[in-house]
Amino acid sequence: MSIGPWQIILILVIVLIIFGAGKLPRVAGDLAKGIKNFKKGMADEDEPKAADAAPEALESAKSDAAEKKDKAAQG
Structure with missing residues (x-):
């Protein structure tokens, strides 16, 4: 049993009436x-x-930046 063109038209008319x-x-x-x-x-x-790999990459980037700041402060 498939939906024919008349059933589709009827559904569209009902939707038009409702909305x-x-x-x-x-x-x-x-x-x-x-x-x-x-x-x-x-x-x-x-x-x-x-998505799980992204926080690890962000964390390593933060630690690299912190190390560079420490070296700059010491030197």
């Missing part, structure tokens, strides 16, 4: 943002190791 013509662009934009955020969240789950 009205003025709110449809906003509803569509919100739906698009939701889908984009969902895809971004799924992509973030695939790369957790890259």
Whole structure:
């Protein structure tokens, strides 16, 4: 059992009646943002190791800067 063109037209008419013509662009934009955020969240789950490596690199950069300041203060 598949959805035919008449069923799609009926669904669109019901949506138009519920939301009205003025709110449809906003509803569509919100739906698009939701889908984009969902895809971004799924992509973030695939790369957790890259997020874990970033704090280590930041920490080593901080320690390097601290060492340079100590050497400059001594010399």
